[in-house]
Amino acid sequence: MVAVIDDERLSETFAALASTTRRAILGRLADGAATVNDLAAPFELTLPAVSKHIKVLERAGLVVRGQQAQYRPCALDAAPLEAVSTWAEQYRPVWEARFDRMDEYLRQLQTPTKGRSA
Amino acid sequence: MVAVIDDERLSETFAALASTTRRAILGRLADGAATVNDLAAPFELTLPAVSKHIKVLERAGLVVRGQQAQYRPCALDAAPLEAVSTWAEQYRPVWEARFDRMDEYLRQLQTPTKGRSA
Numbered sequence: 001m002v003a004v005i006d007d008e009r010l011s012e013t014f015a016a017l018a019s020t021t022r023r024a025i026l027g028r029l030a031d032g033a034a035t036v037n038d039l040a041a042p043f044e045l046t047l048p049a050v051s052k053h054i055k056v057l058e059r060a061g062l063v064v065r066g067q068q069a070q071y072r073p074c075a076l077d078a079a080p081l082e083a084v085s086t087w088a089e090q091y092r093p094v095w096e097a098r099f100d101r102m103d104e105y106l107r108q109l110q111t112p113t114k115g116r117s118a
Numbered sequence: 119m120v121a122v123i124d125d126e127r128l129s130e131t132f133a134a135l136a137s138t139t140r141r142a143i144l145g146r147l148a149d150g151a152a153t154v155n156d157l158a159a160p161f162e163l164t165l166p167a168v169s170k171h172i173k174v175l176e177r178a179g180l181v182v183r184g185q186q187a188q189y190r191p192c193a194l195d196a197a198p199l200e201a202v203s204t205w206a207e208q209y210r211p212v213w214e215a216r217f218d219r220m221d222e223y224l225r226q227l228q229t230p231t232k233g234r235s236a
Contacts, residue, residue, distance in 0.1 A: 007138045018132035020125045023205075030212055078212035085210070087141075088203035094148055094196035 009061070010087060013080040016060035021045070022053050026062060029076035033066070039074070127179070128205060131198040134178035139163070140171050144180060147194035151184070157192070 016022060025039055040050045054074055057063040061080050066073045134140060143157055158168045172192055175181040179198050184191040 007141075010141070011136050011138055014132045014136035018129050018136060020129055023125075023128070026209075030209060076209075076212060078209045078216060081206045081209040082213045085203055085206035088199045088206065091144075091148060091194075091196040091199040092203070094194060095200045098196060 006083075009080070010083060012060045013062065013084060016056050016062055017084070019053070019056075022057055025050075025053055025057065026076055029063065029074060030078075033073040033075040035071045035073050037071075124201075127198070128201060130178045131180065131202060134174050134180055135202070137171070137174075140175055143168075143171055143175065144194055147181065147192060148196075151191040151193040153189045153191050155189075 021043060024043060028034060028039060028042065036047055036050050036054060039045075039054070040047050043050070045053075054063055054065075057074075058065065061077060063074050064077050066075070139161060142161060146152060146157060146160065154165055154168050154172060157163075157172070158165050161168070163171075172181055172183075175192075176183060180195060181192050182195050184193070
């Protein structure tokens with residue numbers, strides 16, 4: 001299997017996504033841009049904690065920040081998530097084969113075995 | 119956006135995928151089961167290094183190991199990758215909107231501005 005995806009960038013994206021809080025922040029930003037202050041309240045995080053998470057997301061290219069000096073609103077850039085989806089989708093034939101085998105197994109369980117009662 | 123995916127499990131999957139080597143091991147296992155010895159050679163890794171990566175993948179449910187005491191072949195379980203794809207696909211409308219905006223911008227660049235030459 002060959003994927004034309006920048007490998008190092010993808011590692012950084014996966015590392016950034018390996019946090020429930022950071023994924024929740026992305027979910028919030030999908031509804032629109034927000035400041036660090038906006039993000040702190042719903043997630044019960046301190047401002048420095050939010051800033052730290054935002055920096056990780058920014059480095060991974062998942063968040064871009066505005067230039068307004070005081071607020072610098074954070075916005076979602078979903079492009080790296082498309083790379084994640086494309087990477088994972090390579091394995092669709094593998095997980096589908098798994099479900100096909102399970103279906104086949106369930107069908108066998110449900111089909112009365114011919115000759116058993118004979 | 120709501121996703122019915124086990125959050126902790128997903129964090130573990132993303133952490134396991136944040137390594138070029140571990141993703142390459144999964145790529146190799148997509149072609150069929152392999153022993154730790156089989157995996158060491160192509161990746162120029164020591165056996166302990168491969169074992170360590172395999173343990174991370176096993177904990178994330180991406181690799182299952184056979185019971186044969188000596189070889190314990192490793193096999194890919196792609197089910198967590200379906201969860202990754204499902205999670206990322208939530209954001210498809212966001213990245214598609216981004217491309218739509220870019221298309222629109224390019225179209226504007228290519229359309230000769232009426233009245234400019236007047």
